[in-house]
Amino acid sequence: MDHLADASNQNSQPQTQISHLALDIGGSLIKLVYFCRYSDSCRDDYDDDELRSQNDSLCSKRGNSRPVLEGRLHFAKFETSKINDCLEFLRSMKLRIGGFHESTAPLSDKIFIKATGGGAYKFADLFKEKLGVSLDKEDEMECLVTGSNFLLKAVHQEAFTYLDSQKEFVQIDPNDLYPYLLVNIGSGVSMIKVDGDGKFERVSGTSLGGGTFWGLGRLLTKCKNFDELLELSHQGNNRVVDMLVGDIYGGTDYAKFGLSSTTIASSFGKAISDNKELDDYQPEDVSRSLLRMISNNIGQISYLNALRFGLKRIFFAGFFIRGHAYTMDTISVAVNFWSKGEAKAMFLRHEGFLGALGAFMSYEKQCLDGLIVHKMQQKFPISVSSAGDKIYCSQNSNSDENASIECTVYGT
Amino acid sequence: MDHLPNVSNQRNSQSQTQISHLALDIGGSLIKLVYFCRYDDSCRDDDDELRSQNDSLYSKSDNGQPVLDGRIHFAKFETSKISDCLEFLSSLKLCLGGFHDCSAPLSDKIFIKATGGGAYKFADLFKEKLGFSLDKEDEMECLVAGANFLLKAVHQEAFTYLDGQKEFVQIDTNDLYPYLLVNIGSGVSMIKVDEDGKFERVSGTSLGGGTFWGLGRLLTKCRNFDELLELSHHGNNRVIDMLVGDIYGGTDYAKIGLSSTTIASSFGKAISDNKELEEYEPEDISRSLLRMISNNIGQISYLNALRFGLKRIFFAGFFIRGHAYTMDTISVAVNFWSKGEAKAMFLRHEGFLGALGAFMSYEKQCLDGLTVNTTQQKFPISLSSAGDKIYCSLSSNSDENGSIEHSVHGT
Numbered sequence: 001m002d003h004l005a006d007a008s009n010q011n012s013q014p015q016t017q018i019s020h021l022a023l024d025i026g027g028s029l030i031k032l033v034y035f036c037r038y039s040d041s042c043r044d045d046y047d048d049d050e051l052r053s054q055n056d057s058l059c060s061k062r063g064n065s066r067p068v069l070e071g072r073l074h075f076a077k078f079e080t081s082k083i084n085d086c087l088e089f090l091r092s093m094k095l096r097i098g099g100f101h102e103s104t105a106p107l108s109d110k111i112f113i114k115a116t117g118g119g120a121y122k123f124a125d126l127f128k129e130k131l132g133v134s135l136d137k138e139d140e141m142e143c144l145v146t147g148s149n150f151l152l153k154a155v156h157q158e159a160f161t162y163l164d165s166q167k168e169f170v171q172i173d174p175n176d177l178y179p180y181l182l183v184n185i186g187s188g189v190s191m192i193k194v195d196g197d198g199k200f201e202r203v204s205g206t207s208l209g210g211g212t213f214w215g216l217g218r219l220l221t222k223c224k225n226f227d228e229l230l231e232l233s234h235q236g237n238n239r240v241v242d243m244l245v246g247d248i249y250g251g252t253d254y255a256k257f258g259l260s261s262t263t264i265a266s267s268f269g270k271a272i273s274d275n276k277e278l279d280d281y282q283p284e285d286v287s288r289s290l291l292r293m294i295s296n297n298i299g300q301i302s303y304l305n306a307l308r309f310g311l312k313r314i315f316f317a318g319f320f321i322r323g324h325a326y327t328m329d330t331i332s333v334a335v336n337f338w339s340k341g342e343a344k345a346m347f348l349r350h351e352g353f354l355g356a357l358g359a360f361m362s363y364e365k366q367c368l369d370g371l372i373v374h375k376m377q378q379k380f381p382i383s384v385s386s387a388g389d390k391i392y393c394s395q396n397s398n399s400d401e402n403a404s405i406e407c408t409v410y411g412t
Numbered sequence: 413m414d415h416l417p418n419v420s421n422q423r424n425s426q427s428q429t430q431i432s433h434l435a436l437d438i439g440g441s442l443i444k445l446v447y448f449c450r451y452d453d454s455c456r457d458d459d460d461e462l463r464s465q466n467d468s469l470y471s472k473s474d475n476g477q478p479v480l481d482g483r484i485h486f487a488k489f490e491t492s493k494i495s496d497c498l499e500f501l502s503s504l505k506l507c508l509g510g511f512h513d514c515s516a517p518l519s520d521k522i523f524i525k526a527t528g529g530g531a532y533k534f535a536d537l538f539k540e541k542l543g544f545s546l547d548k549e550d551e552m553e554c555l556v557a558g559a560n561f562l563l564k565a566v567h568q569e570a571f572t573y574l575d576g577q578k579e580f581v582q583i584d585t586n587d588l589y590p591y592l593l594v595n596i597g598s599g600v601s602m603i604k605v606d607e608d609g610k611f612e613r614v615s616g617t618s619l620g621g622g623t624f625w626g627l628g629r630l631l632t633k634c635r636n637f638d639e640l641l642e643l644s645h646h647g648n649n650r651v652i653d654m655l656v657g658d659i660y661g662g663t664d665y666a667k668i669g670l671s672s673t674t675i676a677s678s679f680g681k682a683i684s685d686n687k688e689l690e691e692y693e694p695e696d697i698s699r700s701l702l703r704m705i706s707n708n709i710g711q712i713s714y715l716n717a718l719r720f721g722l723k724r725i726f727f728a729g730f731f732i733r734g735h736a737y738t739m740d741t742i743s744v745a746v747n748f749w750s751k752g753e754a755k756a757m758f759l760r761h762e763g764f765l766g767a768l769g770a771f772m773s774y775e776k777q778c779l780d781g782l783t784v785n786t787t788q789q790k791f792p793i794s795l796s797s798a799g800d801k802i803y804c805s806l807s808s809n810s811d812e813n814g815s816i817e818h819s820v821h822g823t
Contacts, residue, residue: 208619
């Protein structure tokens with residue numbers, strides 16, 4: 001473990017040492033996962049003294065006498081359209097060369113980072129040019145599944161249901177995890193049937209995803225970003241824009257076929273009216289209808305695919321949800337309704353970082369530093385704030401979102 | 413058949429259209445009308461050939477029942493402009509006999525068969541403005557009755573559309589069931605049809621014609637649905653949609669079978685800070701919107717067909733309107749997802765299923781004992797639209813909304 005020892009002796013000022021970093025570069029967002037050792041007092045924007053007091057063990061020995069690094073997995077995200085912010089962030093983190101060095105090549109020759117998502121291909125040249133790092137590409141679906149299995153098996157209170165405004169953590173039995181349906185809602189949506197560790201099939205998807213909500217929302221409301229759009233929807237009333245069964249039937253239900261008068265018959269159906277122009281509608285109402293439309297649709301298609309393969313558990317991932325009550329409620333209700341209670345919709349706390357985590361996990365497969373990610377126990381949920389355009393972790397009322405994960409890494 | 417002789421003798425000095433039967437389907441966005449017009453009164457049409465066929469005023473059929481030859485005509489109005497519809501109905505000088513409930517006195521109760529939500533919502537309005545009672549028929553039942561009727565009795569009603577080719581489907585009436593009926597109106601209903609009169613509404617989606625029209629109107633300022641459709645002809649969806657190639661830097665995501673031109677995220681490019689709504693071409697927006705809605709409907713339809721082992725999916729409703737890009741998108745979606753197992757088919761009288769079904773329900777009652785019998789669509793007639801009063805939609809395909817030659821038997 002030469003490199004690490006070098007690193008710890010090198011600087012007089014405390015600096016963030018990265019031992020491992022992985023990226024998931026998607027259509028709209030770049031997700032980062034990086035491991036930060038306690039030995040170097042990871043600087044964060046918040047003070048958690050409890051955390052630093054745990055930094056005793058720099059390099060203890062474990063049973064099989066491999067060195068152990070204790071630290072935390074941190075998360076960050078950037079807009080893909082603002083990739084330079086991401087590059088800047090990486091530069092400022094003073095990448096430890098040792099952490100990315102492929103054992104066989106000379107020190108200064110080749111530095112690489114694990115990366116997944118389409119951007120691993122699209123921006124490979126940019127990373128080389130601006131940072132001098134090569135992107136070691138990992139398959140997107142594989143990383144999503146790896147990340148998902150990891151979170152579900154190793155992180156405490158990762159999955160939860162959301163019904164009747166009640167959040168309830170789900171106890172996952174690692175021996176009874178498979179099979180399940182993983183629905184990753186990014187710019188677009190992928191639906192993956194997971195049968196075992198590393199055993200999966202992308203069975204479906206839909207192009208009506210987070211990018212659709214954000215894109216249409218931006219055109220219709222002039223909101224500047226996704227969070228603003230979500231925030232607006234809180235105050236909206238979808239009945240202004242949506243055509244309900246009651247609107248068509250004159251106030252009554254269409255009981256014969258189980259459609260209550262408040263069921264949405266046609267999303268945005270009222271907007272066909274001559275009487276109002278776009279400017280006459282409240283952006284809150286538009287945002288809410290849009291959110292409902294996309295969420296409901298995803299819930300329905302997810303359910304139809306779960307049904308198709310006899311799957312009872314559907315885990316929703318990706319940055320579309322962001323712990324937003326109305327979104328989770330809509331999806332949960334859709335799944336619950338269509339499946340007559342048979343299928344269950346579940347959400348993940350680290351929803352948007354599955355791909356990056358999966359890419360991170362793939363380091364262990366190679367003879368890198370021989371670092372193996374081992375145990376994970378999430379102990380101190382930390383809420384991280386966003387500052388202007390540089391979003392490190394999304395602003396969220398739920399302090400559990402995007403919390404870093406305490407983690408132990410073994411060296412060989 | 414007392415009433416009919418009265419009617420034929422009542423003939424006015426000016427030729428007028430006599431309606432023997434009329435049915436309505438009052439939906440969220442459109443009101444669809446079906447009315448039967450007898451030849452003896454020279455239904456005014458632009459087709460002279462037709463008039464020469466008007467010989468048989470009153471022939472007898474095999475069982476000795478009087479037969480009225482005529483045509484079933486179609487018309488539609490926007491539900492928001494229901495007054496236009498009421499005006500049209502007034503002007504048709506409805507023959508009282510045609511709507512008279514046998515048991516009630518002549519002047520007491522006049523009613524029309526009506527389906528769709530509007531049969532409930534506008535019942536009072538019809539009563540107030542026209543003096544009619546709306547005899548409500550169930551919407552799903554009418555859709556299915558209308559579909560079965562069209563598929564069994566009308567020549568060249570169903571067709572497939574692949575690779576820009578329209579191909580009529582020969583329907584074997586003994587091998588019609590089961591099938592999936594997808595009615596795309598303001599919203600979408602998906603009905604599994606097992607037999608005549610045996611069906612189940614298995615699914616639906618709120619992303620339908622109303623969504624396309626509503627979102628389209630907000631985003632492009634188009635005045636009506638047809639204008640929106642017309643725009644989409646010239647659009648390029650790649651301006652606004654985020655394709656797999658956009659995310660992957662030009663390549664396919666071959667491993668999971670996604671080509672670079674597959675749409676990864678509809679409207680995904682519109683998240684960009686660089687452009688505002690006004691900077692996008694309405695053609696591109698319309699095309700992306702159309703693609704999004706059509707693809708989604710195709711996918712959910714397929715998933716439901718799969719669920720019940722159905723190989724044939726018939727698409728109805730006024731969303732499609734013979735529009736090539738729409739039919740192509742839906743067909744490709746169904747074909748792709750089902751790996752060629754399921755077939756998407758379209759109906760020429762797509763938007764009138766409900767109204768036809770309601771019309772058919774007259775036979776069930778002791779009305780005039782009129783029963784709808786044979787129908788053979790012989791002379792496709794294209795009707796034009798004039799301003800806001802759309803009687804039948806303007807369409808390049810002259811087969812669209814063609815009236816159906818029709819014989820009605822009396823008892």
